[in-house]
Amino acid sequence: ENLHNFIQPFHNVPKDFPKLKNDAFLRACHGQETNHVPVWCMRQAGRYLPEFREFRAGKDFFETCRSPAACCELTLQPLRRFPFDAAIIFSDILVIPQAMGMDVQMVAGKGPTFPEPLKEPEDLLLLQPKVDVNKELGYVFKAITLTRHKLDGKVPLIGFTGAPWTLMAYMIEGGGSTTHSKAKRWLYRHPEASHKLLKMLTDVIVVYLLGQVAAGAQALQVFESHAGCLGPVEFQEFSLPYLRDIARKVKDQLKESGQDVPMIVFAKDGHYGLEDLSQSHYEVVGLDWTIDPRSARERTGGKVSLQGNMDPCALYAPKERISEIVKKMLEGFGTRGYIANLGHGLYPDMDPENVGAFVEAVHTHSRHLNLK
Ligand SMILES: Cc1c2[nH]c(c1CCC(=O)O)Cc1[nH]c(c(CCC(=O)O)c1C)Cc1[nH]c(c(CCC(=O)O)c1C)Cc1[nH]c(c(CCC(=O)O)c1C)C2
Secondary structure (H helix, E strand, O other), rough: OOHHHHHHHHHHOOOOOOOOOOHHHHHOOHHHHHHHEEEOOOOOOOOHHHHHHHHHHHOOOHHHHHHHHHHHHHHHHHHOOOOOEEEEOOOOOOOHHHHHHOOOOEEOOOOOOOOOOOOOOHHHHHOOOOHHHHHHHHHOOOOOOHHHHHHHHOOEEEEEEOOOOHHHHHHHOOOOOOHHHHHHHHHHHHHHHHHHHHHHHHHHHHHHHHHHHHOOOOOOEEEEEEHHOOOOOOHHHOHHHHHHHHHHHHHHHHHHOOOOOOOEEEEEOOHHHHHHHHOOOEEEEOOOOOOOOOHHHHHOOOOOOEEEEOHHHHHHOHHHHHHHHHHHHHHHHHHOOOOEEEEEOOOOOOHHHHHHHHHHHHHHHHHHHHHO
């Protein structure tokens, strides 16, 4: 039906992508054995790299997102420096509100800004009721196809999306926020309109993720970056059902075409939801640094692979200390069904050398542990 129409064009394009040489990340997603623990970093394409700052200088952020060649270059930059085991396509979660008709600008020193955020439930009528994802977000699909070719099979390419609640929060707050009180006001005051918006977002996200796979994405991460401002009750009602829906619908559709693409859910500061997240049809649960590795394993009962969770600020430590912290983290998680990462993205003032030390420590210590 509807979904088929949207993704059909991609199935007709022969892509003959280069053969994958390093499948450690994909194997770990599925809980299979690997020689070393795979590692990548959230925001690995970012301002901590001088070549990133140079390339982005003077260019509008969302213009950059709309250029497949620029996204490809920025995705590849960190892989030229470090032996990461996965690449993540350079883009942003806020391209979805744009596709739904909202204006989003990147304001220097302030971050993403919506000049006209949603204020009241009536404002939902201003959103595009039927989003043509191929037309509005085709530039992301082109970036993915190009990057998958240029990666030359070095490592798998991860596609991503923001989760419905996180996107809803931006659309109402109009930008970053510490309290998210405007968006949470909707949850308590306009629960029906909130569900309507979350459902609209879910529908677009499902087609968007399927389009990313058809374009060449080999894994998908769903970012629920603002899980932490919800409590367990609101999470159960306004986040979890949509996270589940996304995974189920994407997987059902992929199964029909015989594809197997692992999905990762990262609900930042959503420790209260760990048990539920491990039973939400995702192969991998991403963790922030507030969760102890051993207790995360216990609470998820070996049902999923885990990803994370070093405090990004540990990268400010000397290299020897980073190595010790990584070793403890690996001992806590174990080396099977585990993908090393930070508990959130890299910050712009981080030293690329220490990022290199982090990657090397994961590879070296995990090889050692595997030999024991
Ligand atoms: C590098 C970058 C990005 N977005 C922004 C920047 C910095 C601005 C710049 O380069 O000019 C603005 C940019 N975009 C956003 C923010 C946060 C705004 C805020 O809440 O204050 C900023 C500064 C919104 C955003 N954008 C994203 C999230 C989810 C992850 C997270 O929790 O951090 C969120 C919340 C996803 C995202 N965003 C980006 C990636 C690229 C791939 C990679 O990780 O290397 C990804 C995955 C790219």
